[in-house]
Amino acid sequence: MGDERVKTEGMQIIGMFQVLPKLVVFDLDYTLWPFYCECRSKHEMPSLYPHVEGILYALNDKGIDIAIASRSPTPDIANTFLDKLNIKSMFVAKEIFSSCTHKTEHIQKIHLRTGVPFKSMLFFDDEKRNIQAVSKMGATSIFVENGVNLGALRQGLAEFSENWNTSEKNKLKWLKKFCKSSNSSEEEQK
Ligand SMILES: [Mg+2]
Numbered sequence: 001m002g003d004e005r006v007k008t009e010g011m012q013i014i015g016m017f018q019v020l021p022k023l024v025v026f027d028l029d030y031t032l033w034p035f036y037c038e039c040r041s042k043h044e045m046p047s048l049y050p051h052v053e054g055i056l057y058a059l060n061d062k063g064i065d066i067a068i069a070s071r072s073p074t075p076d077i078a079n080t081f082l083d084k085l086n087i088k089s090m091f092v093a094k095e096i097f098s099s100c101t102h103k104t105e106h107i108q109k110i111h112l113r114t115g116v117p118f119k120s121m122l123f124f125d126d127e128k129r130n131i132q133a134v135s136k137m138g139a140t141s142i143f144v145e146n147g148v149n150l151g152a153l154r155q156g157l158a159e160f161s162e163n164w165n166t167s168e169k170n171k172l173k174w175l176k177k178f179c180k181s182s183n184s185s186e187e188e189q190k
Contacts (some may be wrong), residue, residue, distance in 0.1 A: 003053045003054045004054070006050075006051045006053070006055065006058075007055075007057045007058045007061070008058075008176075009058075010054055010055045010153060011061060011062060012060030012151055013157065014059070014062045014064070014157065015062075015160050016069060016157075017158075017160075017162070018158045018161070019161045020062075020157070020160070021064060021121055021122040021157075022064070022065065022117075022121070023065045023066070023067055023091075023116040023120065023121050024066050024067070024121070024123075025067045025068070025090070025102075025110060025120045025121055025122070026065055026066065026123075026148065027069060027070055027124060027126060027130065028096070028102065029072060030144075031125055031126050031147060031148055031153050032048055032049065032147070032148060033046055033047065033048050033049065033052075033142055033147075034047075034049060035149060036072075036075065037081060038073050038074040039152045040081075041069070041077075042076070042077050045084060045126065046084060047085075047109070048087075049146070049148060051147075051149040051150050051153075052147065052148055053085075053087070055148060055153055056087060056090055065092045065114065065116070066090060066091050066092065067093040067094065067095070068082075068091050068093070068096060068098075069095050069103050069125075070095070070096040070106070071097070071099055072096055072097075072098065073098040075096040075114075076095060081092075082141040085166055093113045095109045101111075101133070102130045102132070102133035102134070103123075103125075103134050103170070104128040104134065105138060106131050107123070107134055107137055108137075118137045118138035119138045119139070119163070119164070119167060120155050121139040121140070122139065122140045122141075122157070123135075123139045123141045123158050124141075124142050124148050125141065126143070126145065126146050128143055140156065140160040140163050141157040142155060176178055
């Protein structure tokens with residue numbers, strides 16, 4: 001499938017959802033491209049997984065910001081590759097540094113830079129430990145096995161909507177409970 005077709009299909013998928021993330025955060029190695037940058041040379045020409053470019057453009061066109069959270073020990077190679085692929089300027093935040101945390105530091109920095117709350121973020125990564133750590137922060141986190149593709153996008157947006165609706169329902173439940181208990185304590189005071 002060509003990039004334009006992927007983009008069109010990606011936009012159709014995004015259009016199916018009423019609630020959307022404000023920011024989509026991607027890991028790099030084995031999520032956007034099929035290699036570890038530290039094993040490559042800056043002088044090579046990298047390539048992305050087949051659906052990635054179309055998906056990035058679809059998100060961009062729909063006004064959804066995108067960011068990178070990568071624990072790569074070679075940010076210079078990662079940045080050179082993003083430049084060579086002509087996608088570097090598409091990202092509102094790029095946190096590329098090695099860290100002993102499972103991306104929580106990266107996501108925290110992206111939050112501080114963009115002001116987007118964790119619960120409004122959708123995150124894609126190929127490592128389960130990162131998925132677990134970031135979902136605990138409140139971001140919808142999707143494990144990808146063969147890179148980001150249209151199926152992962154659809155799954156991510158569906159899980160994001162589900163999480164959003166659950167948290168809204170819980171908020172309402174809490175409010176009802178709170179109003180009830182404050183009403184009954186008012187009654188008691190009378
Ligand atoms: Mg990775």
